[in-house]
Structure formats: C-alpha cells, structure tokens
Amino acid sequence: MQCARFMRSTTKRLCGTSAPRAARWRREWARPANERANTERQIKRLEIELTNLNRQAARGVDIDLPEYNRRRAQVEALKAKLTEPP
Numbered sequence: 001m002q003c004a005r006f007m008r009s010t011t012k013r014l015c016g017t018s019a020p021r022a023a024r025w026r027r028e029w030a031r032p033a034n035e036r037a038n039t040e041r042q043i044k045r046l047e048i049e050l051t052n053l054n055r056q057a058a059r060g061v062d063i064d065l066p067e068y069n070r071r072r073a074q075v076e077a078l079k080a081k082l083t084e085p086p
Contacts, residue, residue, distance in 0.1 A: 039078055046075045 050071055053063050 036082065039082055043075055043078045043082075046071050046078075050075070 050068065053068050053071075057063050
C-alpha cells in the first residue's frame with residue numbers, strides 16, 4: 001500500500017515538473033512562427049532568382065558568377081538555420 005502511494009506521489013511530482021520546464025523551454029528557445037515563415041519566404045525568393053539566372057545562362061546570357069554563388073550560399077545558410085535546433 002505504501003509502495004503504491006509512493007509511486008503515485010513520485011509520478012505526480014515528476015510529471016508536474018516536466019510540463020512547466022517544457023513550457024519554459026519553448027518560450028525561451030522555440031523560434032517564433034513568423035520568423036520561420038519569413039525565412040521560408042526568403043529561401044523561396046532566392047531560389048526563384050537562381051532559377052532565373054540558370055535560364056539566362058542556358059540562353060547564353062552572361063551572368064555574374066560570384067553573385068550567383070553568393071545567393072546559393074545564402075540559400076544554404078537559411079536552410080541550415082531552419083534545420084538547426086532553436
């Protein structure tokens with residue numbers, strides 16, 4: 001009987017402390033939804049620009065290669081930002 005009471009009180013104590021900890025962690029570390037949406041929009045915009053540059057290069061138009069590489073690096077950095085833990 002005492003063992004069951006001990007188990008209930010321990011379970012309540014453990015479960016009771018984990019919920020506030022989880023909520024505090026979300027408040028402190030989770031990225032806001034609007035920040036994530038802005039980053040996704042930025043990635044989409046840059047990928048469209050890269051697609052347009054690829055089309056121009058395919059048509060024989062000279063493109064600025066360092067600028068192309070800079071945009072590609074920006075896309076990769078933004079994608080890494082989305083995948084890393086907050």
